[in-house]
Amino acid sequence: MIRYLLPLALFLAIVSFLAVGLNRDPRIVPSPLIGKPAPAFSLTSLTAPDRRLTLADLQGRVVLLNVWATWCVACYAEHPFLLEIARSGRFPIYGINYKDQRPAALSWLERLGDPYVASIFDPEGELALDLGVYGAPETFVLDANGVIAHKHIGPITPEVWQDSLLPLLNALEPRG
Amino acid sequence: MRALMLILTIALGVEASAQDSVFEEREFADAVQEQRFRALTNELRCLVCQNQAISDSNAGLAAQLRDEVYSMLIAGASDEEIVEFMVSRYGDFVLFRPPLRGHTWVLWFGPFVLLALAFGYLFHQIRRRGTSPDGDDGEEHPPGHLAEPEPRLEERTDA
Numbered sequence: 401m402i403r404y405l406l407p408l409a410l411f412l413a414i415v416s417f418l419a420v421g422l423n424r425d426p427r428i429v430p431s432p433l434i435g436k437p438a439p440a441f442s443l444t445s446l447t448a449p450d451r452r453l454t455l456a457d458l459q460g461r462v463v464l465l466n467v468w469a470t471w472c473v474a475c476y477a478e479h480p481f482l483l484e485i486a487r488s489g490r491f492p493i494y495g496i497n498y499k500d501q502r503p504a505a506l507s508w509l510e511r512l513g514d515p516y517v518a519s520i521f522d523p524e525g526e527l528a529l530d531l532g533v534y535g536a537p538e539t540f541v542l543d544a545n546g547v548i549a550h551k552h553i554g555p556i557t558p559e560v561w562q563d564s565l566l567p568l569l570n571a572l573e574p575r576g
Numbered sequence: 577m578r579a580l581m582l583i584l585t586i587a588l589g590v591e592a593s594a595q596d597s598v599f600e601e602r603e604f605a606d607a608v609q610e611q612r613f614r615a616l617t618n619e620l621r622c623l624v625c626q627n628q629a630i631s632d633s634n635a636g637l638a639a640q641l642r643d644e645v646y647s648m649l650i651a652g653a654s655d656e657e658i659v660e661f662m663v664s665r666y667g668d669f670v671l672f673r674p675p676l677r678g679h680t681w682v683l684w685f686g687p688f689v690l691l692a693l694a695f696g697y698l699f700h701q702i703r704r705r706g707t708s709p710d711g712d713d714g715e716e717h718p719p720g721h722l723a724e725p726e727p728r729l730e731e732r733t734d735a
Contacts, residue, residue, distance in 0.1 A: 426626060427626070429623060429666065429667060429669045430667060430669075431666075431667065432663065432664060432665070432666070432667040432668075433664075433665070499636065524640075525637075525640055529640065529641075529644065529665065530665065531665070532665035532666045532667070534623035534624060534637055534666065535623075535624060535637075
């Protein structure tokens, strides 16, 4: 009996490992920064070049920090939904304008609408490097103390919002 | 002889160009530093094009990370500090060789455990086959003693 059961068990073990392993998206690299304070920075605001933004500007509330760029096609796809989140007014969205050019980024916001409370202008990707950003769009959830609670890689879709981001945001900042 | 020289020249030429950075010209204080830069950028994985090292990727992020490694090297950081800098931002994924930790134990030693199990099973089978030619009778025979052919067929027809 064992001589039939053992290969079967081995086969099932391999199949279950493959089922888990092959269904993972290798492009999604888990961030080691979850649960750690967001890095300090001092960069100019995209819309107000003479104003400097720092981590203190993001603290005090639960915020979304969205990495975007005009060269990023998925950001274009994500943009209308960000506007929707912004319109609901519950959670402020800050942007990191990533490796972009100021005029292009400004005209993007003018043309498509600006969902951001403010966008941090990061043309060299220095803040992005400290945040372990490796593409756009990426979205971080920061709690009121500026601790990174979550990182979403790829565009925020209504499904992502309903299934993962909103429950987390509600847990961090109960409605009331 | 000339053909050999030609082959050597081409081979060495190709070798030399493979050693140089494909993307940027960089100045190093000495050969050791240059060697360290090469080793580090070969060990760090590009996150955009995941099966390339940052040394041979022309993705923007790879270039940025090469710059970062370079400026840290010039500023006198140790190899460990540079690796730690990258790991703290991008996780173990930036390393082509995952470090030995609790949860990577299976990754590092699992194959050897499986190999040992497979060999164990193999030897077990060989021993069994060696002592009892028909394998499954379950009886122990002294080494070198050939089992007498058992009258199985007759038994079955009798029964």
